Amino acid sequence: MIKVILVDDHKLVRSGIANVLGSDKCEIQVVKEYGDAKTTVDNIEVDNCDIYLIDISLGNESGLKLSKKIRSINKNQKIILLSMFKKDYYLMQCVELELSGYIHKDSEPSELIMAIKKVANGGKYYSSEMTNILINNVYTKSHKTGEISKITSREREIVKYIVDGFSSKDISETLSISLRTVETHRNKILQKLGLKNTAELVKLAIEEELY
Secondary structure (H helix, E strand, O other): OEEEEEEOOOHHHHHHHHHHHHOOOOOEEEEEEEOOHHHHHHHOOOOOOOEEEEEOEEOOEEHHHHHHHHHHHOOOOEEEEEEOOOOHHHHHHHHHOOOOEEEEOOOOHHHHHHHHHHHHOOOOEEOHHHHHHHHHHHHHHHHHHHHHHHOOHHHHHHHHHHHOOOOHHHHHHHHOOOHHHHHHHHHHHHHHHOOOOHHHHHHHHHHHOOO
């Protein structure tokens, strides 16, 4: 029997999911239902389940935040997130937290059942649309990583100062070059890496040790 604890702030949604899982012939059982994060956290140490199935949006609480709390108590707990969002931010957060799965609420009931079975057997599962987002994200990052080889030594130096929080004026004074030259370097770096702004540059620079 695969024991599931369902966490969703909508009672009708919980009832519908419980009915879907209860109809499965491969012995999936919703052993408990919670409507908020606090109640879930209060019972983590006494509850026993194979998988937590958690809505990513729990009123004023986040399913991601709840997942972190669960993992802080039981680092091996299997967790699948349910979501209405198709944004890569939420999916990548799920991946970074090493959660077991991410299922879009538009998915077919059979897919949810399949996901639970796969996760119960030690695997991970992301709905097909979510998998496409992951592939695109990896491709984009790989593309940017490949472009790093085009960054000159001077541009790497500029990146280091940007990561350290230097303004263009600070960089200009430190390197004894004009402010216009610094701005030109910044723009070329963003163009070469296909980035939109300094925040994206700092994130990529840290990830790829580009300084």
